[in-house]
Amino acid sequence: MEIEFTKYHGLGNDFILIDNRADTQPIITSEQAVQLCDRHFGIGADGVIFALPGEEAGDYTMRIFNSDGSEPEMCGNGIRCFAQFIADLEGADAKSEYRIHTLAGVIIPKIEGEGKVKVDMGMPQLLAAQIPTTLADAEQKAIAVPLQVAGQSWEVTCVSMGNPHCITFVEDVAAIPLEAIGPQFEHHPAFPQRTNTEFIQVVRPDYLKMRVWERGAGVTLACGTGACAAVVAGVLTGKSDRKATVELPGGCLEIEWAQQDQRVYMTGPAERVFRGKVSQL
Numbered sequence: 115m116e117i118e119f120t121k122y123h124g125l126g127n128d129f130i131l132i133d134n135r136a137d138t139q140p141i142i143t144s145e146q147a148v149q150l151c152d153r154h155f156g157i158g159a160d161g162v163i164f165a166l167p168g169e170e171a172g173d174y175t176m177r178i179f180n181s182d183g184s185e186p187e188m189c190g191n192g193i194r195c196f197a198q199f200i201a202d203l204e205g206a207d208a209k210s211e212y213r214i215h216t217l218a219g220v221i222i223p224k225i226e227g228e229g230k231v232k233v234d235m236g237m238p239q240l241l242a243a244q245i246p247t248t249l250a251d252a253e254q255k256a257i258a259v260p261l262q263v264a265g266q267s268w269e270v271t272c273v274s275m276g277n278p279h280c281i282t283f284v285e286d287v288a289a290i291p292l293e294a295i296g297p298q299f300e301h302h303p304a305f306p307q308r309t310n311t312e313f314i315q316v317v318r319p320d321y322l323k324m325r326v327w328e329r330g331a332g333v334t335l336a337c338g339t340g341a342c343a344a345v346v347a348g349v350l351t352g353k354s355d356r357k358a359t360v361e362l363p364g365g366c367l368e369i370e371w372a373q374q375d376q377r378v379y380m381t382g383p384a385e386r387v388f389r390g391k392v393s394q395l
């Protein structure tokens with residue numbers, strides 16, 4: 115079988131996008147996605163994203179496989195790339211705003227020009243059962259609670275953007291041994307669905323530096339849902355403003371947890387890199 119694909123990235127968090135509009139199920143398996151994401155034996159990416167026909171009043175449905183083959187509920191950098199991909203596919207008929215059905219609900223990206231996409235990421239979920247985490251009672255929030263990892267006690271705050279995030283604030287993100295401790299956070303028993311983990315250095319209340327170990331993908335250059343979760347955690351712990359720039363290794367995202375509707379808005383780039391075909395799957 116030969117598969118056409120287009121490679122996009124959002125601040126270096128890169129994805130293989132597949133036009134899957136002719137089928138209601140992804141045309142490749144999660145095992146094949148792992149092969150395609152391999153940076154030596156495949157195309158190389160942090161994940162594979164499928165553009166499927168719309169469901170439940172969505173213009174389209176987005177599904178994604180992480181590079182380890184697991185299927186997350188949502189992807190922030192990915193949905194900006196998804197919106198750009200759809201607009202490229204629709205050409206002259208392209209809209210500037212789409213309603214995308216995802217496992218995290220309907221997400222609304224708006225193409226703003228100069229390669230920027232603004233996304234209504236919906237409302238964060240904060241109850242322990244919604245993350246999910248056992249770090250607090252099911253109907254309570256896990257804000258600034260202790261978590262033992264690698265022989266150290268970390269103060270963490272848990273936020274779901276449809277996918278789980280564990281946020282901790284540190285003095286110097288550059289000093290964090292991400293490859294050593296990331297997997298211990300990801301697979302910690304306190305997170306039944308595993309977790310993404312964000313390490314945040316507060317430069318100013320409106321400027322955060324972030325590094326991330328992603329569930330199912332490891333170290334990435336950027337994480338959109340993680341940047342949103344980081345600002346929410348910053349507000350909940352009194353460390354950041356509701357509107358902040360989040361600087362990631364791959365570049366900056368503008369995030370706002372809006373006071374008036376309690377929804378999180380993320381603005382950032384989405385860039386097409388190349389198109390290709392792959393066979394022997």
Ligand SMILES: N[C@H](CCC[C@H](N)C(=O)O)C(=O)O
Binds near residue numbers: 186188
């Ligand atoms: N690894 C994440 C999915 C991708 C999220 C990230 N790439 C983003 O931009 O939000 C998870 O398993 O929840």
